[in-house]
Amino acid sequence: MHLVPADRADRRTIDGHRVCEAIEAIGEPGAVRAWADRFSLLADPGRLALLLALHRAGPLAVSDLAVATGMNDPAVSQALRLLRTAEVVAGEKEGRIVRYRVVDPVVLEVLKQVT
Numbered sequence: 001m002h003l004v005p006a007d008r009a010d011r012r013t014i015d016g017h018r019v020c021e022a023i024e025a026i027g028e029p030g031a032v033r034a035w036a037d038r039f040s041l042l043a044d045p046g047r048l049a050l051l052l053a054l055h056r057a058g059p060l061a062v063s064d065l066a067v068a069t070g071m072n073d074p075a076v077s078q079a080l081r082l083l084r085t086a087e088v089v090a091g092e093k094e095g096r097i098v099r100y101r102v103v104d105p106v107v108l109e110v111l112k113q114v115t
Helices: 016-026 029-043 045-057 062-069 073-085 105-114
Strands: 089-094 097-102
Touching: 029 045, 029 105, 045 062, 045 073, 045 097, 045 105, 062 073, 062 097, 073 089, 097 105
Parallel strands: none
Antiparallel strands: 089 097
């Protein structure tokens, strides 16, 4: 049980080799936290609706996303701000209009599974 941290080494295990495999599969706590944060972005129904709309319809502006999702413009803008900060979406400016699209390849793969 070479992968068990010292603070857990005194605990009884049934299948020690599987415990080590599980620890290896979990990986670094920072990476687990990053994945949890990414999944939390998708856990909100409003943000998920925005991402699904962008995935299926292509680049859309805030007002169009508001109509498509039933959200109001400020709520869409707030959600897009979070998604932009997490580098899940990006905006492309055309004159005064900004159209958003999904840019995170992992999120795109997840969205393909949802629809």
